[in-house]
Amino acid sequence: MGKRNWGIFLGTLVIIAVFPWLVKPVKAISHYLDVMVFAGIFSLVSIGLSMLMGYAGQVSLAQAAFFGIGAYTSGILTSRLGFNPWAAMPVGILASMLVAWLLGIPALRLKGHYLAMATLGFGVIVTIILNEEVQWTGGPSGMGDIPSLSVAGVKVTSEMGYYYVVWSMVFLALLFCFHVLHSRVGRALRAIHEEEMAAEAMGVPTARFKIQVFVLGAAFAALAGSLYTHYVTFLNPASFNLMWSIRFLLMVMVGGMQSLWGALLGTVLMTFVGNEWLHVFAEFEILVYGAILLVVALLLPKGLVSLISLGGSPRKVRVPLTDGSS
């Protein structure tokens, strides 16, 4: 991974690690910790989506559905069948990956609007199933008393504890993705996004890679789902509906699609905007939310991150001659 990314990676790691202690003493914003826990959970989803959309160029409006599959699998296994949460988590991830693989094969042959609509349709079907299979999912009235996570025997119920569990997962995911992106796989994904036919002609199995990155996105979303389940300890289908898929899409778009930092920044900002700062508008919240999206989509197609790296002429793409890690 390039020097620049290591710099930002460590810088952000420090900020996130210190954040709870900065916020805790100040009563007025002590609840920002809870918002950041959700921001961390949603970041996992948007990192996966950024790999799929920002790098491989495939749009998906089904991330909330995979988020839901992970959440409900964990919920059902732990509250109904007595699994240990840590054991249920990989099962949820595998289930979500399998579903993503089955959907991906036909869906990823499509492009643009068609792919958007196929993933959107699938997402709504999942919400309907969660609503209808009452005996398993508790249906619309939801499923409660799900055990919370426990690390080394200690129940992680405090926000602070959960904050570190979630954000450590986020940084592991970031590390994994950066390593993938700074390798032949990352180049292949960007090639698919740029000129799919040329990539195929150069030997990149574009169909297989698109499905693999789609499955990776689903895996991250399912992991986030499990973390969400054991944090809120209550699930209802409305938390995984189409509106949430649109929110994840917007978090990645607003932040900026060409880098994972964009997805992270977009997620944190949109989580705060959606849950915190817009309250001052109270009734007008929905209007302001729509207006922000419109302005960003119209004026900042490259997202907020592009503001940071707007250094004069299109900057040279830094690929250090010597491999970062050697």
Add this chain to the structure above:
Amino acid sequence: MKRLGSSLTLVVLVGILLGVLWNFGVPSGVDAAEPYKIGAVFSITGPASFLGEPEKKTAEMVVAAVNKQGGINGHPIELIVADDESDATKCNLAVKKLIKKDEVPVIIGPSTSGNSMAVVSVAEESRVPLISCAASYKIVTPIESRQWVFKVAGSDSHVVEKLFDYMKAKGIQKLAIMTVSDGFGASGREELLRLAPEYNITIVADERYGPQDTDLSPQLTKIRGAQPQAIVNWSTGPTQILAVKNWHDLGMTSIPLYQSHGFGSKKNIPLAGPAAEGVLLALARVNIGPILPDTQSQKKVIMEYTKAYEEQFKEPISSFGGHAWDATSLAIAALKAVGPDPAKIRDFLEKTQGFVGMHGIFNFSPKDHNGLSKNDLEMVVVQKGDWALAP
């Protein structure tokens, strides 16, 4: 140098971001007399806004009235209202914010059963009493893990028991039910299915539909095929009006149609039009103040609330607003008696007996954090565009 520069700018930007958060959030100076805070979280926007909006208006009206008379022993009441937009995640965050940032000693709301369930664990862990305005019995059971949670809405089981008593008296044995596929409908359906055998009523048809369906004739046609002696439609919002219209248009008025207490808002009758004639439902007394006999102990309180609400908001009252009246009044009563201490408020609420509210006379106990029963409801029928006590 260039590389280090751009990574530094990112770190600096995030720093500024934190700075903005820092001072943006800090409140200005402290008020004069220490205000008693009441936290409130309602679904003011989103699909459940027909619950949250009247609840918010009522809560604000009740607090304003009390403040006009000098608040509680000289302390003004500060009502902090949060909108959870009918979303569980937002509700979870809103309640935590009320507890941590605003340090409220008592919380009223949320409006929906789903959101209430999502914050039960938060109330328990933060040991702050929460008075939910939603109906599902799961909000207060199992009681062992619901020490800090109360609810002022009659459980669906009470409404179903009232309906079944009435149907049993009419000799109805074959019943068809149609319920909307959201929290409200699912909870109603569970109670209907659970309690039917006790009144030896067999469910001959169990239909479901989406909250935004545009036409319920398929479901009603299937029900007609099952030849039930009565139909129960359990939903809120537009679908309950559609059910009445389709039931009327399909010429099924010979089979009596019962609605859930969701139909209890006055606005629904003009919307359903003449088709609503003869529709039966079990309602809390808040909706039928004028036709209550004067001897009814709740009548006075209900008439005052109805007059005040309709004067201020120029729209008919809704039974959901009544829930907020009960919750707010209970919170105020507790604050008046024991002051802003969460634990004391909890104990006071648990011991409250004979509290005259909109939805009945509340008799709380360590085992029952709802305090209502089926006798707090009346069987009502729609006659000539208005409520009338059912024969």
Add this chain to the structure above:
Amino acid sequence: MTETKNEPPPKILELHDVCMQFGGITALKGLSYIVPPGIIQAVIGPNGAGKTTLFHCITGIHQPTSGRVYFQGVEIGGKLPHQIAAAGISRTFQHVALFKSMSVLENIMVGRHCRTHSGFWATGLRFAGMRSEEKGIRTSALSHLEFVGLSDLAHQQAGTLPLGKQKMLEIARALATDPRLILLDEPAGGLNMRETEELGELIQRICHGGITVMLVEHDMNLVMDISDQVLVLHYGEFLAAGTPREIKNRQEVIEAYLGEQ
């Protein structure tokens, strides 16, 4: 399939009665032709003769409606483009299809894709094998960069290069897949005199390196100058084939290009 040492297969590419139809239009009608290995094979013909369609059929972007395509004796008609690339056929595109936002070096490194294998897990968890493979990709890409003389532009964004250099980069990217056969689709299009000369030398150097070259080109001087064999297509059909000198004064070729006298 082992090649016997002394007697290389007589043909590297064989087209057997290849047809290609798009709805009503027939782009290729029953084309049969054999390309011997180690030569520069030009393919010429007026616009719409089916040259690019032929390239698409060979590289798997289109599946021939009927007929068969053999590469080194193995049928590749039904295969996907990335499988054909792995088999040893690479190409450039008529309208340069570079990965514009990626760097020059990264473009070439993508060419190395079919010669390497570490997947998501290997790269994500940085297995040892993957790191050495990355180094191998880098050094190989740098050598191909050297071959086409673009070393000083390694970190330049591909999209910002002038057209001439972009064409060279595309050739370097194709070479990076270690092909046995390389298809160049109008490489000289839009180049000036000097650039065309350089291109001619590069193509000859590629051929001397043991890679068979198929060249679709309108610049007749370049074609006649460097090709060993010339195939002429006309409205999707075989018109003529032979050495540049034979083709130059064939009457039907002149008519096909200049129209009836």
Add this chain to the structure above:
Amino acid sequence: MGDMLQYSVSGLTVGVIYALVAIGYNVIYNVTEIINFAQGEFVMLGGLCAVFLVGTLHLPISVAFFASILAVGVIGFMMERFVIRQARDVTVLSLIIITIAISILLKGTAMFCWGKDPYSLPPFSPGGPILIGGAAIQRQAFWVVGVSALVVICLTAFFRRSIYGKAMLACADNPNAARMAGIPVRQMVLLSFVLSGAVGAAAGVIITPISLMEYDRGAMLGLKGFGAAVLGGLGQFHGALVAGALLGLAESFCAGYLSSGYKDAVALVLLLLALFFKPEGLFGSKEAAGLKKF
């Protein structure tokens, strides 16, 4: 037997509404290849405008019908003129986000103007439902089918016969060539949004008497409408009508015979099957779908 007829009647009535929404998608798609995610909101606004005109201003329903169509047509005009046209780097993704943002804004504005409660409209012709063979058909259903048929005929004629219509089709196939031929492409795109708004509004007005209308009704209608548009073959009007009817019938029969809870899922499964196995739709041509560059 009566049930079958009843299911098909209610299925057709709802299906025709999906068809009108699908036609709204096609009108814009035909010219710009944009999928307008705010199409459902046009329908909602049409219904609520009519509610305002009839309920508050006490205008006769016929005047309200055309006034609503005009009003939402103007909204379509403003949407294209002041938003879509300003979009800089027009990628599929940014267009999806822009139209979603507009749908959220329209929904928010409707929430302020009309509040959150459902509204109804008096049926166009009063009187109870007509009983035919055990099935009760509401009079409004005849209006729904009638108006929809009228819209399809007018649009097909417009696109086939009139010079404007042909110009709009030309823009879809090849905007640059159309510009070369002197067709003002910008005006054609603008006209497509206005037309799509009008068609959406028509659907909104005629369905409101049957199924009521509220501020957030647009989303599901939009989704079902898109399903019909794809099933019928994007860009095909008669395809949209047939596919819409099919979708409505499938939903109604599923509710009748299978489980009413999975009714919406049936429509979406049909959408997915169409997208996966017949992207060009029932009536589209393979090449047309293939050539559409996304």
